[in-house]
Amino acid sequence: MVRAVSTAETAPTTYGWTIQAEALRVRAGRRMAVDGLDLSVDAGVHGLLGPNGAGKTTLMRSIATVLRPAGGTLTLLGEKVSGRLDLRGIRRQIGYLPQEFGFYRRFTVREFIEYIAWLKEMPAAEIPGAVQRAIERVGLTDRAQDRMKTLSGGMVRRVGIAQAIVNDPAILLLDEPTAGLDPEQRMQFRALLRELGTDTCVVVSTHLVEDVAAACTDVVLIDNGRLVFQGVPADLSAAAGDEAGDGDSAAERGYSAILRRHRDKQVK
Numbered sequence: 001m002v003r004a005v006s007t008a009e010t011a012p013t014t015y016g017w018t019i020q021a022e023a024l025r026v027r028a029g030r031r032m033a034v035d036g037l038d039l040s041v042d043a044g045v046h047g048l049l050g051p052n053g054a055g056k057t058t059l060m061r062s063i064a065t066v067l068r069p070a071g072g073t074l075t076l077l078g079e080k081v082s083g084r085l086d087l088r089g090i091r092r093q094i095g096y097l098p099q100e101f102g103f104y105r106r107f108t109v110r111e112f113i114e115y116i117a118w119l120k121e122m123p124a125a126e127i128p129g130a131v132q133r134a135i136e137r138v139g140l141t142d143r144a145q146d147r148m149k150t151l152s153g154g155m156v157r158r159v160g161i162a163q164a165i166v167n168d169p170a171i172l173l174l175d176e177p178t179a180g181l182d183p184e185q186r187m188q189f190r191a192l193l194r195e196l197g198t199d200t201c202v203v204v205s206t207h208l209v210e211d212v213a214a215a216c217t218d219v220v221l222i223d224n225g226r227l228v229f230q231g232v233p234a235d236l237s238a239a240a241g242d243e244a245g246d247g248d249s250a251a252e253r254g255y256s257a258i259l260r261r262h263r264d265k266q267v268k
């Protein structure tokens with residue numbers, strides 16, 4: 001079958017930022033959960049941090065094109081996401097692990113990832129090799145023939161990561177991917193992130209500030225649906241300065257200090 005190829009796929013180097021949000025507003029239920037967010041990111045691993053309810057998941061869902069912007073602009077791979085855009089070309093280039101990730105319990109690991117590859121309209125001849133590679137990258141080769149319902153929570157999360165990377169996406173969105181991973185798997189996952197980030201724009205949301213400090217090239221901190229800070233992990237760690245703040249590490253103290261200053265400024 002010959003599939004339609006969008007301009008986003010044929011002109012990979014002519015656009016500016018891989019993801020660009022300008023004054024972006026996105027509704028979650030009745031709430032404007034992303035409310036005037038400006039953000040520009042390219043290849044690399046972008047750690048998305050923020051308190052509960054900051055709008056991380058809503059932002060991820062809008063970049064995944066699950067939610068349409070209510071205002072402002074969102075440009076993905078050079079294409080402006082709007083009511084008129086056919087999203088199929090963009091979606092083929094996105095990998096997404098949602099916070100709550102549904103799957104068919106009776107599928108084997110391999111069947112499930114094959115199914116996702118098919119949904120993403122990957123060429124049939126490429127699917128077996130791509131599925132095998134994805135399974136190997138998350139360390140599940142010995143469980144590939146097992147049914148999903150027999151896996152532990154952390155293993156299911158790893159399948160979630162595998163289905164997100166199977167199509168070699170240009171934009172990879174991982175919403176709390178390390179939840180439930182054991183320490184050894186977390187380390188391996190960090191290494192995988194670093195490897196993926198060399199040519200992929202990876203956005204990974206987490207509450208583990210340490211994961212961000214260890215595996216990300218860029219830190220994006222949001223609060224109340226807006227960008228509060230963007231910089232390299234060393235900037236986050238340096239942000240607390242000499243202040244004695246909350247947190248067990250320099251990165252955590254920097255995180256708390258930035259949020260505190262931001263909120264103080266808003267009160268004034």
Ligand SMILES: Nc1ncnc2c1ncn2[C@@H]1O[C@H](COP(=O)(O)OP(=O)(O)OP(=O)(O)O)[C@@H](O)[C@H]1O
Nearest residue numbers: 028029030031033051052053054055056057058059
């Ligand atoms: N389906 C929904 N209906 C109503 N409100 C929602 C819905 N989804 C999210 N919200 C609200 O939007 C805001 C942002 O939520 P979101 O899930 O994007 O935050 P988050 O940063 O991912 O939080 P967490 O760290 O707790 O996962 C919150 O105030 C939340 O209550």
